[in-house]
Amino acid sequence: VSGSLASFLRPFIRLLSASVVLTAPAACASGPDLDTELATVRSWTATARLAIAERRAGATTATYTRQLGDRAQSVLAEARRTLGPIARTAADRQHAAWALDSLARALRALDEAARP
Amino acid sequence: MKKWGEVALGVVTSIGGFLEVGSIATAAQGGAEFGYQLAWAVLLGVAGLALLMEMTGRLSAASRRTYVDLLRERFGIRVFMAPLLATLIVSALVLASEIGGVSIALQMATGVAFRWWAVPVALVAWLFLWRGTFSMIEQGTAALGLVAVVFAVGAWKLDPQWATLGASLLPSAPSHDPARYWYLAVSILGASISPYLYMFYSSGAIEDGWTAEYLGVNRVTAWVGNLFGGGLNLAVLVVAALVFAPRQIRVDAYEQVGLLLGSPLGHAGFALLLATLCITCFGATVEITLAIAYMLAQGFGWPWSENLPPSEDARFSLSYTVAVIAAAVPIALGVDPLALTSLSMTLTAASLPLTVVPLLVLMNDAEVMTRYANGWVANLALVVIAVLSLVLFVAALPLQILGGG
Numbered sequence: 001v002s003g004s005l006a007s008f009l010r011p012f013i014r015l016l017s018a019s020v021v022l023t024a025p026a027a028c029a030s031g032p033d034l035d036t037e038l039a040t041v042r043s044w045t046a047t048a049r050l051a052i053a054e055r056r057a058g059a060t061t062a063t064y065t066r067q068l069g070d071r072a073q074s075v076l077a078e079a080r081r082t083l084g085p086i087a088r089t090a091a092d093r094q095h096a097a098w099a100l101d102s103l104a105r106a107l108r109a110l111d112e113a114a115r116p
Numbered sequence: 117m118k119k120w121g122e123v124a125l126g127v128v129t130s131i132g133g134f135l136e137v138g139s140i141a142t143a144a145q146g147g148a149e150f151g152y153q154l155a156w157a158v159l160l161g162v163a164g165l166a167l168l169m170e171m172t173g174r175l176s177a178a179s180r181r182t183y184v185d186l187l188r189e190r191f192g193i194r195v196f197m198a199p200l201l202a203t204l205i206v207s208a209l210v211l212a213s214e215i216g217g218v219s220i221a222l223q224m225a226t227g228v229a230f231r232w233w234a235v236p237v238a239l240v241a242w243l244f245l246w247r248g249t250f251s252m253i254e255q256g257t258a259a260l261g262l263v264a265v266v267f268a269v270g271a272w273k274l275d276p277q278w279a280t281l282g283a284s285l286l287p288s289a290p291s292h293d294p295a296r297y298w299y300l301a302v303s304i305l306g307a308s309i310s311p312y313l314y315m316f317y318s319s320g321a322i323e324d325g326w327t328a329e330y331l332g333v334n335r336v337t338a339w340v341g342n343l344f345g346g347g348l349n350l351a352v353l354v355v356a357a358l359v360f361a362p363r364q365i366r367v368d369a370y371e372q373v374g375l376l377l378g379s380p381l382g383h384a385g386f387a388l389l390l391a392t393l394c395i396t397c398f399g400a401t402v403e404i405t406l407a408i409a410y411m412l413a414q415g416f417g418w419p420w421s422e423n424l425p426p427s428e429d430a431r432f433s434l435s436y437t438v439a440v441i442a443a444a445v446p447i448a449l450g451v452d453p454l455a456l457t458s459l460s461m462t463l464t465a466a467s468l469p470l471t472v473v474p475l476l477v478l479m480n481d482a483e484v485m486t487r488y489a490n491g492w493v494a495n496l497a498l499v500v501i502a503v504l505s506l507v508l509f510v511a512a513l514p515l516q517i518l519g520g521g
Contacts, residue, residue, distance in 0.1 A: 046364055050363060060375070064227075067227065071369050
């Protein structure tokens with residue numbers, strides 16, 4: 001890197017390094033969070049319900065609804081893996097089970113709605 | 117009369133050009149998670165982009181040279197390499213995201229996985245560039261991009277609370293999850309104020325043969341076009357706020373975006389949404405590819421013009437050929453288009469000072485600008501944008517770490 005380019009970039013690099021160094025420990029300290037994971041599962045349950053309503057109203061196609069169902073299935077599989085280790089108390093486990101069960105039921109209904 | 121025809125065309129181009137995969141994704145995410153609360157970020161992005169486009173357009177019309185060309189001459193090749201490399205990297209990421217946007221729209225329409233569409237989309241874009249002229253690209257994508265008006269119709273049919281929306285045009289403290297709120301604000305700004313947009317605009321002014329007589333055309337095109345384009349972006353946010361937010365749906369995948377217009381507009385809404393995503397992302401694909409080739413050719417002094425046959429500007433043509441094919445690779449390999457879009461919007465925001473700060477110098481250079489240099493109002497506005505760009509530079513990556521997940 002030439003002298004003038006280095007001197008032009010130096011303040012930018014220092015600022016950037018400082019901001020990343022200050023925030024990285026906070027990000028590393030917080031692993032997967034139960035509330036965030038549950039919010040994701042609930043969001044996909046609501047997505048599946050909206051997709052069912054739109055499919056029944058004839059707004060969307062069976063092809064699209066199936067894709068959305070496949071995507072939601074992969075979210076459900078991922079959530080089943082991640083929620084176990086982070087739901088530590090009995091109450092947390094109960095909430096996680098309800099959320100996963102709701103998504104699974106919504107996906108069964110979505111699968112039916114996706115049939116042409 | 118011809119000039120005002122160009123104004124109309126320029127305005128239409130800006131409407132189609134403003135909306136693309138980044139602005140659709142970030143506005144949908146913002147609306148879904150924070151309702152109308154991030155409307156101010158859209159407005160700020162519109163104002164920032166309009167200001168930068170007006171200035172780079174004025175720079176080109178007054179000097180008959182592009183911003184990149186002047187950047188290199190005024191600061192020398194060594195300093196010029198920093199904005200060039202930063203802009204090339206973020207533009208390449210945004211280009212890959214746009215190819216991803218077209219591919220995901222085609223996937224939603226056909227059921228064929230998006231990764232299979234990446235290379236065909238890149239080849240069609242390349243063919244368009246190889247065979248087309250600048251005006252064909254400008255007019256073709258502009259006219260088709262008007263399909264994006266469907267978002268405004270959808271927002272209108274959902275009957276938004278206008279007073280609340282109006283109040284949200286002023287920044288307010290986040291109602292929850294501040295890291296995510298500021299991350300989305302930065303992403304919305306990154307999607308709006310992309311360096312490729314004002315660099316493309318500056319090159320377009322030279323392609324269209326603008327002179328100082330076109331300064332009025334430039335001003336109206338930059339401001340009115342971006343206001344309309346920003347209005348459509350705001351409509352995306354409003355629709356997401358009214359369809360997704362009450363159901364607590366977070367946009368984690370592009371497939372969810374397909375549900376936005378089904379509720380207010382039925383099947384027509386769904387079909388036009390897919391058409392909007394496909395057309396606006398394809399238009400952006402062509403423009404970014406061209407912007408990358410413009411930057412390289414103007415930076416290194418190669419012959420360039422989209423109006424020349426490829427044999428007369430071989431290195432320029434080779435640049436866009438390599439850029440568009442290379443950008444298709446991550447999507448063809450299955451990289452998640454939404455994750456790529458989010459990252460590229462954050463990095464775009466972080467790269468802004470490298471192209472905004474030098475513009476402040478050039479717009480006050482009497483040798484370059486003659487009597488069209490910035491007045492104090494324009495300078496003050498540009499200083500505000502430069503300070504904003506520095507804030508985004510410092511905040512973008514930490515917010516990506518803290519709020520991007």
